[in-house]
Amino acid sequence: TAGITQAPTSQILAAGRSMTLRCTQDMRHNAMYWYRQDLGLGLRLIHYSNTAGTTGKGEVPDGYSVSRANTDDFPLTLASAVPSQTSVYFCASSEGGQVTEAFFGQGTRLTVV
Amino acid sequence: GQNIDQPTEMTATEGAIVQINCTYQTSGFNGLFWYQQHAGEAPTFLSYNVLDGLEEKGRFSSFLSRSKGYSYLLLKELQMKDSASYLCAVRDGNYQLIWGAGTKLIIKP
Numbered sequence: 001t002a003g004i005t006q007a008p009t010s011q012i013l014a015a016g017r018s019m020t021l022r023c024t025q026d027m028r029h030n031a032m033y034w035y036r037q038d039l040g041l042g043l044r045l046i047h048y049s050n051t052a053g054t055t056g057k058g059e060v061p062d063g064y065s066v067s068r069a070n071t072d073d074f075p076l077t078l079a080s081a082v083p084s085q086t087s088v089y090f091c092a093s094s095e096g097g098q099v100t101e102a103f104f105g106q107g108t109r110l111t112v113v
Numbered sequence: 114g115q116n117i118d119q120p121t122e123m124t125a126t127e128g129a130i131v132q133i134n135c136t137y138q139t140s141g142f143n144g145l146f147w148y149q150q151h152a153g154e155a156p157t158f159l160s161y162n163v164l165d166g167l168e169e170k171g172r173f174s175s176f177l178s179r180s181k182g183y184s185y186l187l188l189k190e191l192q193m194k195d196s197a198s199y200l201c202a203v204r205d206g207n208y209q210l211i212w213g214a215g216t217k218l219i220i221k222p
Contacts, residue, residue, distance in 0.1 A: 042117065042212030047182070090155060104155035
């Protein structure tokens with residue numbers, strides 16, 4: 001069972017360039033999330049989607065955009081990367097509604113130079 | 114504002130018991146989660162509390178007091194593989210998860 005798959009695993013990106021982080025789940029979960037994790041800080045929500053066709057802004061949405069064209073895929077795009085976006089990015093999913101647990105992908109380590 | 118506090122780092126001995134505390138201040142409460150995260154890996158779910166009291170699951174137990182805004186994760190019979198970060202997260206009144214920074218647990222032989 002794959003669960004949630006993120007790609008790439010790691011990336012070095014020049015400042016000013018754009019990039020899309022991919023996330024795919026095979027659990028047919030309604031809700032999906034993008035978090036960033038920085039040393040000394042808790043996971044911070046960037047964007048979320050409660051169901052296919054809808055998205056919402058989290059705590060730190062600036063500089064990021066998402067789309068949810070179908071249930072399985074939830075890509076995160078950085079339009080013009082800046083060094084402060086250097087972080088580990090986690091995609092997660094859950095059944096939605098009165099949620100219990102979230103399932104996480106293995107993460108994407110992004111370095112913007 | 115909303116806040117989750119947990120110790121940055123703790124050290125314990127293999128075979129012993131350790132308690133990791135979490136205090137929270139959130140706008141509303143709809144459950145508290147504990148996750149385990151090994152270095153370089155994704156967080157994985159450990160426990161969920163929504164009512165006061167103790168939830169036991171094998172060597173791990175989690176306690177909640179909603180009136181005190183307090184939870185703890187109790188790990189018994191510590192093993193070297195328990196060396197990891199433990200993340201406390203609270204689901205607020207809007208059903209959004211608020212995460213603590215995590216407690217790094219170091220197990221020594």
